Amino acid sequence: MTGLDALTAARGVLYGGDWNPEQWTPDVWREDVALMRAAGVNLVSVGIFSWATLEPEPGRFDTAWLDEVLDLLHDAGIAVDLATPTASPPPWLAHRYPETSAVDAHGVRMSVGSRNHFCPGSQVFRDHVEAVVRHLVDRYADHPAVAMWHVGNELGQTCWCDRCAERLRTWLRARYGDVDALNAAWATAFWSQRYSSFDEVVPPRAAPYLHNPAAELDFRRFTSDQLRDLYRLQAGIVRERSDAPVTTNFMNFFPGVDQHTWADDVDVVADDCYTDPADASSPARAALAHDLVRGVRRGEPWLLMEQAAGAVNWRAHNVPKSTGAMVLDSLRAVAHGADGVCYFQWRASTGGAERFHSAMVPHAGPDTDLHRAVRAQGALLQRLRPVVGARVDARVALVFDWPSWWAGELLPARPSMRLDVLGRLAAYHEPLWRAGIATDVVPPSADLDGYDLVVVPSLHAVTDADAANVARVPERGGVLLVGPFSAVADEHARVRRGRFPVPWADVLGASGEDWRPLDDAGLRVASDRYGAFTATTWSEHVRSDGAEVLATYADGDLAGLPALTRRTHGDGEAWYVTTVPPRDVLAAVVADCLTAAGVTAPLTDVPDGVEVARRGDVLFVLNRTRGKQVVRIPGPATDLLSGDGVADELLLPAEGAAALHLAPTERTR
Secondary structure, eight states: OOTTHHHHHHHSSEEEEEEOGGGSOHHHHHHHHHHHHHHTOOEEEEOTTOHHHHOSBTTBOOOHHHHHHHHHHHHTTOEEEEEEOTTSOOHHHHHHOGGGBOBOTTSOBOOSSSSOOBOTTOHHHHHHHHHHHHHHHHHHTTOTTEEEEEESSSOOOOOOSHHHHHHHHHHHHHHHSSHHHHHHHHTTTGGGOOOSSGGGOOOOOOOSSOOOHHHHHHHHHHHHHHHHHHHHHHHHHHHHHOOSOEEOEEOSSOTTOOHHHHTTTOSSOEEEOOOOTTOTTHHHHHHHHHHHHHHHTTTOOEEEEEOOSSOOSSSSSOOOOOHHHHHHHHHHHHHTTEEEEEEEOSBOOSSSTTTTSOOSBOTTOSSSHHHHHHHHHHHHHHTTGGGTTOOOOOOEEEEOOHHHHIIIIISSSSSOSSSOHHHHHHHHHHHHHHTTOOEEEEOTTSOOTTOSEEEESOOOBOOHHHHHHHHHHHHTTOEEEEOSSOSOBOTTSOBOSSSBSGGGHHHHTEEEEEEEEOOTTOEEEEOTTTOOEEEBSEEEEEEESSOEEEEEEOSGGGTTSEEEEEEEETTEEEEEEOSBOOHHHHHHHHHHHHHHHTOOOSSSSOOTTEEEEEETTEEEEEEOSSSOEEEEOSSOEEETTTOOEEOSEEEEOTTOEEEEEOOOOSOOO
8 A cells, every 4th residue: 555545546547736725715616616617637746835814924824715725626636745834934934933934154143025934943943833733634634635744845945053063963963862972973082173072063064175974974864864854743733634645846966855765754745846948958858856855755646746747937048848748748657656636736826936837737727739739638537547556677787875976976085976876876777778778776775686787876975784795686696887986985975995896895896995087088998898988077097806807998197997897796796987988888788787787677769759668467668759750669559648549650740649558567576
């Protein structure tokens, strides 16, 4: 059972968006509900930014409008994801209690007039949060429209105030026990930073030069945990009265929250994902984001809580999606494990900061191509009921970890700012995505035994236990592929002593002594297997300790030294890439690792611009191009979207898609 089961059992694929009736008059509410029914909408989020309307003055609540809204939705058969409105406190709270607003690293207190200005550590803020949440829960826990609860919105606030400093010290005491352990973990002998008491510790506020990286890393951990504690406060109140699932909307690769540590606190993993129509790599990045959020709760179906129907308002140049791309984005999410696709927002706002953000009902109203596409999409998604609840059967894992990302990319003073963690993750994921290979993005602590290929693109910091977990992959017969600058540091960002990557040198059969960022010219690499190519950005001074050398550097001080190695372990293999190879070379390396692992693509000879993803017994085929495409498929199938039978060839129109129902797979996990 998953948190979405009760919702999807009655409704199939969930479809809807964020509705803000407090911005409109009751006549518009009724029009909206009628339009929702016509569009096949079956789930809406309500109340996310409604605190000032719900509680216009301290302790005085006005819920008559919300009573009417929920009744209208229930009468129309539309389920409600009811939000706690705590993402944007009303101005009266900051006016009366300035300490409820966050303080930045320079000591500047945030002002009202935007959103997310609250201090998550303020007890006064938390007291008011508890009051408004209890009022909502007491009133609506038994309302038949409320099918899910939505805590806050895009939690990610950081505060450097004195109250958060006190909470940080409490968190550090719990983590380290005594100040000597803290000093050891943070290496405070450097720059005379030794603490004689936890009371001396402050958040990493503005300073004349670089902060202690271990202190920065722990502050990020603390910030994520403090936000989780704020989430738990609200979720706990909800769960006292309601059995409906509780969620909040994550933002996939957002640096402020370690979603892996939140996994068991959310009943449903929900994500906000905004593709960029002007970026050719955006579909691949979206698929990577979907594979991440699916892995947060170990492969359970998830909910795409927010996306754009057209253009957003927050990029410098906001290119809109075509209506075809809008549908493809939704189908991609379903193909990668989503049981629901929703939008921000239902009706476009006429005022406020997001007045130019697209919506399911645009400013021009329902008699528009966009809204007609919204209605058509609602009918299309209901044809996908057979896929609801199915898991994605992934035999490949891509390893990603928030603290490792923080340590390897977001902390200053490292060998190169150009070796970005997310860029490496995307580079290794792309050939898997292009081949239609299902891939789970998981932390290094995950159970890796179910994966035939485990890819570690850039795992800078890793605990001893997690390093040992990864090292077991080739030893038990799997294939391990490791990228550069990995396993360099421990969980405190301290560089490990010895030849790198210290915990994996034996399993890789190769070890290094020096990291060598490259100038813009790069470095030539020779390989009988992959041909000659130019390495860019990064290189490492490595020797083989028993591994087969598949490519060597051809120039400079590293001439003749390994650039790419492979070591066999019985039926298992361990590959090590010490540089940034060109895209085609990396794709060839990944393909060889897939072959070694016995992992095959669901289709072969897929045209460029067509993506393939399998979920359960359904194979999704998406044509992102503006022209017709022909795709060969293995045997007969039924297209759930059209209802047509398909034999050997599938003809896809421009920006068209198919969801082919195939025979059940032999392998189950």
